[in-house]
Amino acid sequence: MIDLKFDSVSKKYRVYHELDAESSENLLLRLRHKLRGNWNDFWALRDVSFEVPRGEALGIIGQNGAGKSTILKLLYNITAPSKGRISINGRLAALIEVASGFHPDLTGRENVYLNGSLLGMNRREISRKLDSIVDFAGVSAFIDTPVKRYSSGMYLRLGFAIAAHLDPDILLLDEVLAVGDAEFQSKCIQRINQLRKAGTTIIFVSHNLGAIENICDRVFLLRDGQIFRSGKPRYVISEYEHLLTNMPAWSSSGVKDGGVQPAAQITSVAFFNSQRRRTTIFATGEEARAEVELVVQEPIEDVLIEVYFYSAFGNLHSHLSTEVEGNKLNLAPGRSVVEFICPEIPLEAASFKIEASIRRRESSFNEHIDYKHAAGINIIKGKSVHGVFHTPHTWRLRPLPLEKTEDPDAVVKTAD
C-alpha cells in the first residue's frame, strides 16, 4: 500500500525585489514595479518523485532552503504545487506547535477547543480527549485561566499537546523535538513511537540527525530542491556530513568598518574526532577536537579565542575558550592554530551552530577582532542524556560497614 506519492512535483516561489528607498518615494515607479513585476523565480522543488509505503517512517534532511519544509507544506495542503501531482491516501495531520494561534484572553479550555477544531477535530472528539490533553501538557490546575497568564513553557506545551492527540493515518513532524523540557520531549518521543507502532506513516523533517536516525526507516537528503541521496539513515547522514564538510565553511561578520584589515582573522574552524578525522558529527560523550586557524597581521597581547555552540533557536549552550585555563595568549604575526581538546563532548543530541571569535581580554563581549559563523555540527545519541547535557561521571558500589541498630526512640530523646 502506498500512502503518499509525489509525481514529478515542482514548486516555484516568486521572490520579489524590494525597490530602493528613492524609487519607492515615486508613486508611478512603485505602481509600475508592482504591476510589471520585478521578481525572480525560485524553484524550491524540482521534479521530485517518490512513494512512501504504509507504516514507513521517512526522514528528510538537508540544509536550510533545500526544500524540506516545502515538501511538508505541499503535503499538508498549505500551498499547492506548481507542477506535478501529489496523492495522499489517508487522514493526514501535522504534529506542530500551534500555540501561536492561541487567543490570550480565552482560557486554556477554550483555546483547546479552538485549536483542536482548527486541526480538524470535532467538538465531541475534543471533549473526550480534553483531560488527556491537559494532563499531557501538565496544565491541569490552570485550565480555566486565560492563557495570557500562562508561562511561555505552559503555552507551548498546551499547543503541542493538542496536536499530539490527533490520531492520523499519516503524521507530519517538523522539528518537533524542540519544544519544552526534557521530560516533555520524552513524552513526545513516546507519543511518536506509539503512533509508529500503530502503523502510522511518518514524515519527519529535522536538523536533529540523532532523532532522524532514531525514528526513521529511510532518509532523503535534499539539495537544491531535489532528492540528492536516499537510503538507510546511517548512509544518508554520512553523505550529508560529507556534503557539509566540503562546503565553504562560514560567512564572515562582525567586522563593521569594511575595508580595514583586522589585526587577526579566523580563517577556519574545524572539528576532528578521536581518530583525527575531520567530521561534523559527534556522539554525546565522544572525544572531540576543535581547531581554530588564525592569520595574524600584527602582534596582539592577551587575546581570547572562543568557540560557541548555539542551538537552532539561538541559545548559547556551551563554549570553548582560551580564557578558562592555561597562560595568557599572545599572538605573533603569521599563521597559527588553536586546538581545543574535549575529552567528552557533553552536548545533547541536536544540531548546533558554531561561531568563533577572537577578542582582547579587556574588551567587551561584543568587540571582536574577528567573528565568524562556521558550519554547524550535529550531535547524535551517544552517552545517554536526560536533561540538557551529559555530566562526565564514574560510579562505584561501596558497601557500608554493619551498624548497630538504633532505637528510633533514642533519636527522639536526644532531640528533646
Add this chain to the structure above:
Amino acid sequence: MSASSINHEGSKRERGARPVSEIRPPSLLGINLFTNLTKLAQYRDLIWTLSIHRIKVRYKQSVLGVLWAVLQPISMMLIFTFIFSFIARMPSEGLPYAIFAYTALLPWNYFSNGVSNATNSLVSHAQFVTKVYFPREILPISYIVAALFDFSVACILLGGFMVYYHVPLTINVLYAIPIIVVVSCFALAISFLLSATQVRFRDVGVAVPLLLQVWLFATPVVYPLSAVPERWRTFYLLNPMVGIIENFRQVMLTGSAPESRSLLFSAAISVALLVGSYLYFKLSEATMADYV
C-alpha cells in the same frame, strides 16, 4: 511514564475509511464545487467554534459586553436622526425618522461590519494560514456569522421600538428571513472577493472603509428610495443593497409584502456573485500561504 501515553478509546472506530486525496497545481477547471462544499461541511464544528470565539473575544473584558451590538446602530441612528430629521428634514415615508433609520441600519451594519472584518480575516490570521490546513473560507465566514449574531441582538431592540412607536406586526415580517439570507449571501460574496484579494494587495484593507462609507450613502438607509429621482432609479437599482435594505424596511415597518422585482434582482446578483467569488477564493487559496 504510563501516565503520559495517550489512549484513544474508540477513536479508530469513528474514522472509517481512509480518505484519498490528490493535490494538483491550481486551475479554475480543477475546482470541484461539490468536493469543496463537502469538506466545508466536515469542518462545521470549526465554523461554529470560530464564530463563538469572535463573539466571546469581542465582549470579553468589556464592561458593556453584548450591549455594544445595540449601541452602534443606536448611536448611528441618533446622529442620522439629528442631521436628517432636525436639520435636513429628510422624508421618511410617514414613519418616525428614528425607527425609519434604525430599521435600515440593522441589515446595513450587518453587511458593513461583516465585510470589513471578513476582509482582514486572512491577513490577520496569517499564523493559521501558514501553519495549519483547513478550508480558508471559514475565516471570513466566521466573521459574517458573528456579525449575524450582533444583528440578531440589535433586532430585539427593533421590537422594542416597534412597540413604542405603535408599528403593527404583520405576518409579512416573515419576509425578513429570505431577505436576511440574501444579504448574507451578498456579504459572503463580497468578503470572499475582498479577503482573497487583500492577501496579495494590502490596498484593499485601506480602501474598504472608504468603499463602505460611499456605499452607505448610495443605499437607501438614511433616505427612502422614493427620494431618488426617477431618471436615476434604474441605474441606482443596480446596487444589490438597494433591494435588500428597502425591502427589509418595508416588510418590517409598513407590513406589506416586499417589492419582488428588486428583491429577486438582489437575490440573483448575490447568488451569482457568491458562486463566482467562491471559485475565485478557492483558486487563490491554493497559493495564499505564499503571499500572506
